[in-house]
Amino acid sequence: MEKNRFGQTSLEFLLIIAFMTIMFVSFFALANSRLADSVEQKSFQTASDISTIVKSQVELVAVVNSGFSTTFVMPETVDANIYSITIIDKRELVVVYNDYEHVEFLPVNVSGQLRFGKNILSKNISGKLSLNS
16 A cells, blocks of 8 residues: 555656646746747837938928938947848838848938938939939
8 A cells, every 4th residue: 555655646746747847848938939029029120210210301301392401320230230221213211130121111202322321311403302412
C-alpha cells in the first residue's frame, strides 16, 4: 500500500509541474507576441510621422498664392535608424523605415526630389509645386 501511495503522489506532482510549464510557456508566448506587435506598430507610426513632415508642407504650399516657398528639414536618421523617402510619379510619397513601407498620396503633383537635410518647396507663377528646383 505504501508503495502505491508514493507512486500516486509522484504522478500528481508531475502533472502539476507539466500544467505549470504549459501555463508559463503560454504566458511568455503571449507576452512576446504583444511585444512584437508593439514594435511593429511603433515602426509603422514612425514611418507615418516621417511622411507627415512632407505632406503637411505640400498641403500648406498648395493653398497659398503663387510665388510662395517654404523650407523644411528631413533628418538623416530617426531614432538612430536610417530610412528612405521618395516621391514617385509626382504624387506618391513612399517612406521605408525598418522594413516597413508607408505610402501617402499627395494632394497635388510635386516635381523634384526630396533629400536629407534642407529642402525647399515652392509654388511657381503657374501654380505648380517644385521641390529643390
